[in-house]
Amino acid sequence: MEIVVKVATILAGKAVPPLPSTELDLDIADGTDVDALIAELGLPGVLVGSVTVNKRRSSRDHVLEDGDKVAIIPAISGG
């Protein structure tokens, strides 16, 4: 199934291997949840703050659906 993912630029820079873009059209397996998506993108889980699916805050065990728009927001605390 296909989803669209937006990753914050500073977070995308920490992916291993590096992500080709901060906006990605992805083909993922049925049953993939947010946690699995983060791992699949190679993002360090500890640096992820919040995730939204279709503009709504979601939990890490939220299972994604075809056509979902996901935004991955970093954990930030600087001042």
Add this chain to the structure above:
Amino acid sequence: MRQGIIEAMRESSHEVSEAGGVYRCLSLEIQKELASRSDLTPREVSILALDNGFIPLKYLKNIGTIGTDGQAALLRSKVLVVGAGGIGGNAAELLARMGVGTIAIVDPDVFEESNLNRQDFATEASLGLSKVEVVSESLEAINCDVTVEAHMLEAEGANLAGLIEGAYAVIDALDSIDDRLLLQKACRDGNVVMIHGAIAGSFIQAMTIFPGDPGLESLSAPGGGKEKSRGIETETGNPATSPALAAAIQVQEAIKVITGRGTALKRRMLYLDLDDWTFEFIEL
């Protein structure tokens, strides 16, 4: 006495066209003269002027957005800024220029070289000096209406209640998650609005937490970056732009809270990616 001062304002003021209107304005010189020959402080002279239809020239460019009533409200208010680093120093300057009458600022640190890239009032000459003392002197040089309460200490559970007392809003300019949660608790206990802001590299987040509203605990607890209680900023650093923009957003929120104008980030966190100008909101 007041009537005499108002008469003197009428005689000493001059007309200026601004923001579609014509206003009678008072110069800084006249304001200080009226203060010196009365029992009023410069701030009280400014408030008296605004209450009677005169505008201190220093606030002329504020009037189009906040009005004379909004300006008087700012002068009558107090804002606490917790942290005098990247966000805090910038926020304090903006508050002073907008004419917030009392600004309390808390920070235990002195300026060091790595602060020079982003911290307002960090200069080569101020390295090694107390941040809150340097900020205090600088704000008073910008605007004689402003009283600065400088606290060179670590904001923590034991002292926050006293620091928050009397504040109309608290600006979160801290740099750790644990400290922010402590501040949030103190603001809730003190029934005061907390204006949260945080930065990491080119990323900003901000939210205005009103008493009784859900706050930072409602969002995913971060894993902590390289150090416990910190985020990705431990790996990205912070340039000059993000803290300045975060501070501007937070001060704009403070102005909304105090003047009752505009729509605050109530129950919504704004996330802004400065690298590609994308933004997200999370509604709480």
